[in-house]
Amino acid sequence: MSTQTVYRLYWDFEKEERWLNEMAAKGLNLSSFFMGVYRFEQGQPGEWIYRIELLPEMPQLPAGREYRKFMEDTGVQTVAVNGRWVYFRRPAADGPFDLFSDLDSRITHYERVRWLTGSVTLALVPVTVLGAINTVANWPGISATTPLLLVPSAILAGLASLTWRFTQRVRSLKAQRQLFE
């Protein structure tokens, strides 16, 4: 079976999921993933539907294993596990595949993702502040460490906007929940 390796970094799991499904539509089926390294196996176009979920705990722990076993029993395969993220897939022949079918569980999942991106954003605040102080202190010169400190600042900005995006999602789903379930 021919395989293909792609190196990519995604901030947004929904964009990542969309990309994986675009690949699957072309017959490139994700077979493993670890830290930005995606491996695809050549198969039939449109054979699989992929979904990504952030579990409340590590997928290797008993609760996570039980959940993945439940998924397996409903015909859902675990393709890869990365931190608390799990990459699932189900044959497209089994019909449309969504992990969540009501507003409450979708809200819970978005809130979990937002909590993760939000905590990492906050954790990067001190080092970003140090970076800013360092830059100002050396102004107009540039210290050797300045470029290094720009990296966490950029990550912080990215994660902050992502957190904001998920906050908006949660807000709009909650507004919908005023009328529907």
Add this chain to the structure above:
Amino acid sequence: MAPEAQGPLTETVFYVLLALHRPLHGYGVMQYVNDITGGRTSIGPGTLYGALTTLAEKGWITPVEGAAGDRKKEYVITAAGRNALEIELGRLEELLRNGNRIARKGQQ
């Protein structure tokens, strides 16, 4: 049993309780609900897992001791679950009665 105050059940909970009038595992519940709603409602596996866990904790459903070889967990409705469903059916009847009486007044 006298009906007691209870909030409306979600559609997921309602149909899971209906499905579990006979012992079923997760996949069986998903198929059953899909069938009896004519494909209108599909319960996602993530949503179903949460509902089964919550219902079992509440004592409205209970795991069934399956055959030793069967590794899939099956659940069945309990008396408390039937009671909750009965209360909900009473509420739904009221909704339908009032809905018909007011919104469809001229059509009958």
